[in-house]
Amino acid sequence: MNTVIAGITYRALLGRRRIWMLILLPLVLFALAGLLRIVGADDERTTILLMQHFAIGTMLPLLGLIIGTGVIAPEIDDGTILHLLSKPISRPVITQTKFLVAVSLLVLFAALPTYVTGSLLIGNEGGVAAGFAVGALAGGIAYAGVFLLLGVVTRHAVTIGVTYALVWEGAVGNFVPGARRFSIQQWAKSIADQFSDSLALKADVTLGFALPALMLVTVIGVVWAGLRLGRFSLAGDE
């Protein structure tokens, strides 16, 4: 962890228009919750549907993508990363710092709003709010690691990330149950299920698979990103 790198990264992500992208999705979540409240559909079952499909199913992967790639990919694109790389700091320290910044922002913009929304709708009923908050945290950590790696290895991180989140986790996951085993979103749901005793929430992937899988992809993402940044090359003038 390097505080100077963290400071620059926070400013790059929060100091510009990008912050509206980060605020927008939690605002939509609050708005949907408010709507449910108004039409009187603020029961446990509907809350779980909202959490499952929007909080963890849409907001979390999108924020994971924006934040996970956002902590490093723009700097690689415009060359400002050289400012950090031409210093006597080991490259894994740089990627680890970026990872921690991404996780902290996902707590702030995804896990926390998830908890607040759940509590506003049904309080502590069935541990749903806390469950999904912890699920969002665990999923956010994994997304941060995976998308950080993506931001380091390819210039097309956002395209690939969107394709993964929408096509694989979304469409394929909906129709092919087997694909759900390899979906961060589903792993996050398994964690949520573990913390909640609600009968309306049923995970597709066992915790015994989800938890090691979450840890594994996170570690692979962060370690590989560090190794890859260690071999960072500039193109020549050709």
Added chain:
Amino acid sequence: MNQTAALPSPVAQGGGMPPAVIELGQASRFYGNVVAVNDITMTVGPGVTGLLGPNGAGKSTLLHMMAGFLAPSNGSVTLDGRPIWRNHEIYRSIGLVPEREGVYGFLTGWQFVLSSAKLHKLPNPEDAALKALATVEMEAAKDRKVETYSKGMRQRVKVAAALVHNPRVLLLDEPFNGMDPRQRLHLMDLIRTMGAAGRTILFSSHILEEVERVAQQIEVLVAGRHAASGDFREIRRRMTDRPHLFNIRSSDDRRLAAALIADGSSGAVALTPGGLEVQAVDFRRFTWLLPRVARDIGVRVWQVAPADEDLESVFSYLITRSGQ
């Protein structure tokens, strides 16, 4: 603040640092089948070295290898015997000024240079940042955001960030590009001062005049090959002494041709529909001779134009010579 600027800055002076030597041993870099830099052996020591060559000659590739941002495909690139690639500790001794903007626009100049000092974990980052900003005379604008700076100011703040830890080696990629003449002169002065203080400085450029004015040592790169090496007088002499090609139009091309061929300074004379094409072997003698010969035989010369004065042909001459 202004008083510090008036004093010679210790950053610019170098302060009696041990000499640093960058060595390239048969270094090459390929991209697939394309050879960007071919078998280069070169030693860059204290003082200012100019890396000269036309665009696309491989200057950036070479500089990136020296800065640790490109692995040599073959051969070695070292600083004082230590490999540069994948060695982040090397940046204690190297300051890099990249060609691309590479500055966080949302930071002020002060924050940018200070962040550099802190990333180097200097004992007193504020002092170091102030000194570096004074060296490039950017104290007045230090509290403005970098995105409001002109190209020259950005360049200077990049130099300040690269100098903040008082490195023994400073690498600059096309540092004068896009600067106005005044900024250019200022940076040239700064580079000369730092070189005179014993720092090892290498900068790339495709403009001979730029390199001549700043560098004692010049390394010429053409099409990825090390075409020439020496001090600027040597390079200049080799560039002037090559055979020159002139297009001449006159009132009587045929008579002028006969008179010119009679003298040894012309290697070949050809009559073309557009006039005379003369290959001058001895540049000085030829330029002295032409007006006299024309006057003596009563031929009026309308036009004398060098046919191969562009830098590319000068460079390609150097490369054919070094290939022999």
